[in-house]
Amino acid sequence: MQLDKILVVEVAGVGDAVMSVPALRALRESYPQAQISILVSARALGLLENCPYINKVYPFDIENFRLSGKVFDLARTFKYIRILLELRAQKFDAAINLYRVSSDTGNLRMRALFGLIRPALSAGRKNGRRGAFYRRVVEEETGRHEVETKLAVAGLIEAVSTDKSLKLWITPQDQSQADAILGRCGITDKDLIVGMTPFSYSPNNSLPASLVTGSADRLAKALGAKVILLGGRDSIIKAQLDPRVFCGLIKRLRLLITADSGPAHIGAALDVPEVVVFSGQDPKMYGPYQHKRASVLTGDVPCRPCYSLKICPKRVCLEQITPEDILRAAKRLLGE
Secondary structure, eight states: OOOSEEEEEEOSOHHHHHHTHHHHHHHHHHOTTSEEEEEEOGGGHHHHTTOTTOSEEEEOOGGGOOOOSSHHHHHHHHHHHHHHHHHHHTOOSEEEEOSOOOSHHHHHHHHHHHHHHOOSSEEEEEBTTBTTTSSEEEEOOTTOOHHHHHHHHHHTTTOOOSOOOOOOOOOHHHHHHHHHHHHHTTOOTTSOEEEEEOOOSSGGGSOOHHHHHHHHHHHHHHHOOEEEEBSSTTOSBOSOSOHHHHHHHHHTOSEEEEESSHHHHHHHHTTOOEEEEOSSSOHHHHSOTTOTTEEEEOOOOTTOSOOOSSOOSOOHHHHTOOHHHHHHHHHHHHTO
16 A cells, blocks of 8 residues: 555544554554654643654644634634644545544544545544544454554554554653752652652543542551652642653652553553552553553442543542552552
8 A cells, every 4th residue: 555645643632642652653664654644632742742653743632623603712713724724735645543432522523624634545443333434444342452443543554563562752851851850859769759640631530539648648658658749730740741751750750650541651651660540441441551560450340341421420439449459559569
């Protein structure tokens, strides 16, 4: 197959951007001379700017791509339309969507996006009737990891690779900035640094405050750890950083305690030992990929797995996880 211009659509979050790397590698290895562009959410932009497998990165928050009578929304919509018209003018030989469309509204937006870009060949994921507009599709499959599904989508245009590893590109300058932040907090490389990222873009996945504080207390007392909270309004170190600097902070951790969110996949890509606390989603599909130094904790409740987009009022799945569970998992990973 001769493809000179390829567009990749990955407009989900940070975790999806990290998990897309093996598919991007497959595209570059299979089409070394192609011009490969990618459309990503603004919050994941920095993670892929230095990726050697792609030529250009476009920020695009598809959840904000809507028609509206409001002046602000119209200005934002016109901005996105300008991006799409620029992409349309490039006359892509193929456009592939790596992202799982999980709602009818999302399906309409994705269909409109591909309709505006008009690639010669479209490929993506089919979830029931959602995604039926692509010319080539991969059916969603329960139990298949996201990385494998994204690779399967790349395979629709004959892109393959034997290397399925995750990877991130942190510059020396990024790492220097991260180290400076830790230094200002009085943290050195001699400390047992444990980072906690309990917050998620999906509210259902964020960890309860009692679990966070209880775990931090036990880690500090039992292990002498210096526990830092990454992200959130009351955190020691704010998440409003360049994404690669944020990765530099995670790289310096001896252990990461995280919700089912983007940092779990960053930890996997950087081979940082981590305890990942899952709420409703299936770790077989969304857990840290091929990460041998990860411990995944889940509650045993009949409503799991759950992929509801509605906010769960009870979250009994997380109530079953205790600070003692996290401490035991931490000790195993640290060899204590």
